[in-house]
Amino acid sequence: MKLEAGQVAVVTGAANGIGAAVATALVERGLRVVLADIDTDALTVTATGLGDHATAVPTDVADIDQVRALADRTLAEFGRVDLVVNNAGMGGGGPSWDITPADWNRVWAVNVGGVVNGIHVFTPHLIAAGHGHIVNTASLAGLTVGLFGAPYAASKAAIISLSESLHGELGLVAPNIGVTVVCPGPVDTQMFRGLAELAGPPEGAAPESALPPEVMDKLGPMMEAITEMSKEMLPAAQAAQIILDAVEAGKLYETTHPGMAQAARERANTILESFGTPA
Ligand SMILES: NC(=O)c1ccc[n+]([C@@H]2O[C@H](COP(=O)([O-])OP(=O)(O)OC[C@H]3O[C@@H](n4cnc5c(N)ncnc54)[C@H](O)[C@@H]3O)[C@@H](O)[C@H]2O)c1
Incomplete structure (x- = not known):
């Protein structure tokens, strides 16, 4: 329209x-x-x-x-x-x-x-x-x-x-x-910033805003992905x-x-490959 x-x-x-x-x-x-x-x-x-x-x-x-x-x-x-x-x-x-x-x-x-x-x-x-x-x-x-x-x-x-x-x-x-x-x-709004701050407080912010270290250890790879994503914030x-x-x-x-749609492509391929090919 x-x-x-x-x-x-x-x-x-x-x-x-x-x-x-x-x-x-x-x-x-x-x-x-x-x-x-x-x-x-x-x-x-x-x-x-x-x-x-x-x-x-x-x-x-x-x-x-x-x-x-x-x-x-x-x-x-x-x-x-x-x-x-x-x-x-x-x-x-x-x-x-x-x-x-x-x-x-x-x-x-x-x-x-x-x-x-x-x-x-x-x-x-x-x-x-x-x-x-x-x-x-x-x-x-x-x-x-x-x-x-x-x-x-x-x-x-x-x-x-x-x-x-x-x-x-x-x-x-x-x-x-x-x-x-x-x-x-990722778009630069309070919603995405709230998520990114879980992965690590922004420069100058109080360290308490991050998750406790034992939780961070378990979530490490995901938090790294969020930190990477925040570099691409629009x-x-x-x-x-x-x-x-x-x-x-x-x-x-x-x-x-x-550029981030690759993960969606991979997921769709994983699903379809799991289904196998029709006989
Ligand atoms: N920022 C991102 O990186 C991102 C990424 C993917 C999708 N989105 C989606 O984009 C949309 C906008 O998010 P944003 O990033 O601008 O976040 P935001 O938190 O800045 O804005 C969301 C707005 O929705 C309002 N809201 C929440 N609950 C409401 C309700 N029950 N009734 C009416 N208003 C309500 C909030 O008060 C706020 O003003 C959301 O649907 C979000 O899921 C955002």
Whole structure:
């Protein structure tokens, strides 16, 4: 979908990081943007900084009633919605057996439930309008093996899968509505910095921010991989540009880090080779 002045976008998780950068890039292109986030203080700061093309609507994307209220407010104020960016997300990790069902459920409710709620509430409006685009933010973690981050990796794998279903279904029913599932690699936001700090405190930071040495010993190879990844961190504004280019190009799959997709290729090959060749 071509992004044009006058269109209306809803961006979740828009108070910080990638969502804030996407909202900023959209306002720069002349769109009116409804920013939704659970972090109300940061939301107010971000939206205020974007001026009168930005509207802040505090929202917990895990709560269907709040997502319905977000859509009602958007349509009451602007009468249309053209682009929905289901970007809000949270991390979740630890050894799979230690993660409590409550922690699993919260990651699932936000990362998957938030996207499901966005699709459920907004897609009928896009279908009625006959055009539009939905972006769902997954992660390269959804295509690779996520050690000590099972809820996060599994939730991102689910987002890729449900985006593929949505894309296929809309292709049959409403082909003018595009779907993009973004699989970012490391992007310089508070979420990735939190992960990178586990691997080693940033220069000048207190050493207590690292994990205890006995845990670090066990997680060594993974922490080294995170330290390596953090060297390739992209600024959030650059990630936002890649996402909006994918919307305009009508791409279903996008990543910020094509060079890191090798791990996804290897995993897919491992699965298919294990299945063997048909007789
Ligand atoms: N930064 C990375 O390296 C990276 C890599 C892959 C995928 N991602 C994904 O990109 C998306 C954005 O992450 P980010 O890196 O900008 O992180 P971030 O922490 O800077 O931003 C995430 C935003 O989502 C909001 N949020 C969390 N729970 C919410 C809820 N229940 N309702 C509404 N808002 C909620 C937070 O308040 C925050 O503003 C996430 O889905 C994340 O999983 C990030």
